[in-house]
Amino acid sequence: MKKIFITSYLAGTRAQFCAFMTKNNVKPGKILVITTAGNVEDYTRYIDEGKALLTSLGYELTILDVARESTAVCREAIMLV
Numbered sequence: 001m002k003k004i005f006i007t008s009y010l011a012g013t014r015a016q017f018c019a020f021m022t023k024n025n026v027k028p029g030k031i032l033v034i035t036t037a038g039n040v041e042d043y044t045r046y047i048d049e050g051k052a053l054l055t056s057l058g059y060e061l062t063i064l065d066v067a068r069e070s071t072a073v074c075r076e077a078i079m080l081v
Helices: 010-023 036-040 045-056 071-080
Strands: 030-034 060-064
16 A cells, blocks of 8 residues: 655655654655645745755655646556655
8 A cells, every 4th residue: 555645845844754654664765756736836945855855864756746747657656656
């Protein structure tokens, strides 16, 4: 089963993210980051902060913008992680 952690500001929820990953016994590895919410914002530095956090925790990032990809590409990206 896939585990999903949804947040609008990952760097600001580091403790909750780490607790979620520990509780669900998820080890660093591949992780899918969906950045689509940033498409309508002028300020998007929080996305880079989140990416930096995940990288520092040892995750290999796959970035997905669901607004720019086909349903098939999105489905494949979700299934592969």
